[in-house]
Amino acid sequence: MNILIYTETREGSFKKQGFELISYAKALSGMTGGEVISLAIGEIFDEELKKAADYGASRIIALEADQLPDNRNLSKLLIQWIKQANAQVILFADNNTGKAIAPFVAAGLKAGIATGITGLPEKTDPFIVTRKIYSGKALAKIQVKSHYKILLLAANTFGIKNDPVVPVIERHNIEAEYFESPNKIISTEKQTGKILLGEAEIVVSAGRGMKSPDNWGSIEELAQILGAATACSRPVSDEGWRPHGEHVGQTGKVINPNIYFAFGISGAIQHVAGISGSKVIVAVNKDHEAPIFNVADYGIVGDVNQVLPKMIEAARKIKTE
Amino acid sequence: MKILVCISNVPDTTTKIVIGADDKNINTAGIQWIINPWDELALTRALELKDAGKISEVVVANVGTAITEATLRKSLATGADRAIRVNTEPADAWTVASNLSEVVKNEPFDIILCGIESSDHNGSSVGGLLAGMLDLNFISSVSGLDIENEKLTVQREIDGEKEILETQGPVLLVIQKGIAIVPRIPSMRGIMQARTKPLQIVEATSSESMTETVQVTLPPEKGKCKMIDAENAGEVIRLLREEAKVL
């Protein structure tokens, strides 16, 4: 079974999770046999393209474009290449793009789709994978019955593994028809350089216990020292204290970082739904009965204003050691 | 302009999950059913647009058994004009989307709204599948919608990036938070009116599925939380490096 990975690009490079997806595909190919094929659409540098081989992609395809086609055309372009590459398993990142494109592709291929998976299939004939349901409150083993199988891997759940191969690298152009769209882009506000919350290994997050948006300076400082992304609870973004993109939980982002710091967050079940995939949770709350301590690995009962400076100092020390 | 809001019926988000006797479903005894939170926000925005005179009719649809009718009635009480229920117990997102696609083929809509995911199965699939089956223009991660002279202005947000698009119907929008902030709830008058609003039941046209749940389990219990004295808060950073080995 050939495996095709849709590797997203950002500013000429692969998005970080692309390498994790390739590592996953390489491991999966050990079970299924077949070729590991990566496909990128957009702008990508030659040097960067080669990196896909470090993790096991033996065929590396780049479809060049200054701008991505709209969702529908992007999906159709993928369907065309999946068929061309004779791929049977198609792998996406379990992020906004993957969730947007994968189902449309699934409709075109008549494929079963498993989102939010966190590991390799238990077996491949029948093809059985485990995924989280009820926002992590339960796990479901599902059988993907169709010929084509579409998998969306949650970030930071498999890890990046070096497994170099000698690749074939191809660049192609995209036919003009794929850029026709009824949608006209009026404006875009881009964010450059920032660590993306969905991909971050460390996340420093805070809730209503911070009392005011003016107190976020120390949250950002700690994040900056640790190379972390910042996040928040829902009321914080609803109040406009922080941007909506930072909201984690049931109705916000679901993240799987290695470390999640929760400052002044009560740990409501809908918040925990977004962070239960974290490897280690550190909670700081002045109330020793706050439910966040039921899911945390390390807890500090105390005032955020007193605890944060001490953590910042310790983090700075460890980073300069 | 006519708008269709696809409504998923889900257990209340605070539900404690208990595995059912067959090991393939959860035990639904005593569960409080609600409108999926994103669908509720999508419906809220649809009703706001109707109040502003920009939408002529708001229709809600669900693929499900009679158990979902309370949720559809609540949508009507909140202000939707009519409801359609496709009568079947859906096996997966494919079954849901193929039955919804029949609804849309029978009755075209200018705008179709789906949520980004159902809070029960977390599939994030139905919207894109439905667009794919209908070969319909679709826009994902939608956090804002306005209409002016038949023209739609759509705001998308991904990883802190914002995009404003202009488009026209027919289009399927996959909705995330931001589309509306406070979900609208039924008024007393709405509840009275809902009793006489049409709730149409149609038989399912397809029961085909692409995936099948083999087993449902609970995740392993979390270990105990290690408490650190606030005076010594910096210690946690050391533990993250030396004990947990994640820093």
Ligand SMILES: Cc1cc2nc3c(=O)[nH]c(=O)nc-3n(C[C@H](O)[C@H](O)[C@H](O)COP(=O)(O)OP(=O)(O)OC[C@H]3O[C@@H](n4cnc5c(N)ncnc54)[C@H](O)[C@@H]3O)c2cc1C
């Ligand atoms: C359908 C639905 C979906 C939802 N989705 C989400 C979601 O996706 N994400 C989400 O986060 N929430 C969500 N919620 C809301 C959720 O139920 C909680 O209301 C919310 O998470 C609480 O946010 P918080 O912990 O920041 O605030 P609070 O609950 O107000 O908690 C503040 C905490 O800070 C502590 N504190 C106060 N002062 C200090 C101090 N000086 N030092 C230390 N600690 C202090 C308090 O002890 C308290 O525990 C949802 C709710 C519903 C009904």
Ligand SMILES: Nc1ncnc2c1ncn2[C@@H]1O[C@H](COP(=O)(O)O)[C@@H](O)[C@H]1O
């Ligand atoms: N049974 C259903 N009936 C109608 N719409 C549904 C149903 N299930 C899901 N949807 C719609 O599809 C969206 C995504 O659901 P899912 O793919 O199940 O995560 C939901 O927010 C609804 O808008």
